[in-house]
Amino acid sequence: xxxxxxxxxxxxxxxxxxxxxxxxxxxxxxxxxxxxxxxxxxxxxxxxxxxxxxxxxxxxxxxxxxxxxxxxxxxxxxxxxxxxxxxxxxxxxxxxxxxxxxxxxxxxxxxxx
Amino acid sequence: xxxxxxxxxxxxxxxxxxxxxxxxxxxxxxxxxxxxxxxxxxxxxxxxxxxxxxxxxxxxxxxxxxxxxxxxxxxxxxxxxxxxxxxxxxxxxxxxxxxxxxxxxxxxxxxxxx
Numbered sequence: 109x110x111x112x113x114x115x116x117x118x119x120x121x122x123x124x125x126x127x128x129x130x131x132x133x134x135x136x137x138x139x140x141x142x143x144x145x146x147x148x149x150x151x152x153x154x155x156x157x158x159x160x161x162x163x164x165x166x167x168x169x170x171x172x173x174x175x176x177x178x179x180x181x182x183x184x185x186x187x188x189x190x191x192x193x194x195x196x197x198x199x200x201x202x203x204x205x206x207x208x209x210x211x212x213x214x215x216x217x218x219x220x221x
Numbered sequence: 222x223x224x225x226x227x228x229x230x231x232x233x234x235x236x237x238x239x240x241x242x243x244x245x246x247x248x249x250x251x252x253x254x255x256x257x258x259x260x261x262x263x264x265x266x267x268x269x270x271x272x273x274x275x276x277x278x279x280x281x282x283x284x285x286x287x288x289x290x291x292x293x294x295x296x297x298x299x300x301x302x303x304x305x306x307x308x309x310x311x312x313x314x315x316x317x318x319x320x321x322x323x324x325x326x327x328x329x330x331x332x333x334x335x
Contacts, residue, residue, distance in 0.1 A: 151312070212267070
């Protein structure tokens with residue numbers, strides 16, 4: 109399996125709470141991504157980064173924010189969680205050359221009550 | 222914008238049999254990459270197979286092979302000698318050349334029955 113980690117794996121929180129989903133990779137990849145995936149559905153890109161201090165929004169509008177202060181770390185933050193944020197969040201990384209393969213973390217399943 | 226369509230939400234196959242998962246895509250690009258990813262229940266998504274659009278030869282990886290029809294914009298996945306461990310969601314994905322914006326299909330849930 110790929111060396112990309114996400115914590116927590118499962119999270120249940122109340123409306124209005126601030127949360128941070130962690131993602132780390134040890135492969136030295138420059139490019140990292142956050143996807144949102146509802147159960148049994150396709151993945152939607154919500155944020156990506158091409159390197160340190162680089163962050164961009166994806167196609168799917170999201171109220172979350174990201175930061176990339178270190179190459180290996182790409183956390184996602186929700187300032188005020190709502191039930192509509194209930195979903196699975198997948199982090200991925202890639203070297204961005206040659207095969208362009210993206211390596212995925214195990215995901216964080218978020219439930220906002 | 223590129224779109225990826227997987228028309229089979231669910232499929233099943235008997236162990237040791239062969240199954241083909243369909244994928245079509247829409248693009249005006251000539252250079253791009255196509256992928257099949259596997260997402261087992263409660264496990265990480267992993268790459269199954271990859272195809273570069275400029276290559277005419279269909280990619281193969283052990284029991285997994287693709288039928289890439291560039292003119293028809295079709296990219297099906299064939300799994301031979303299906304195993305119980307092949308049970309998973311399978312996602313077809315498209316990416317433009319030199320662009321890491323990967324577009325996924327809605328997925329096909331494959332169940333391999335003993």
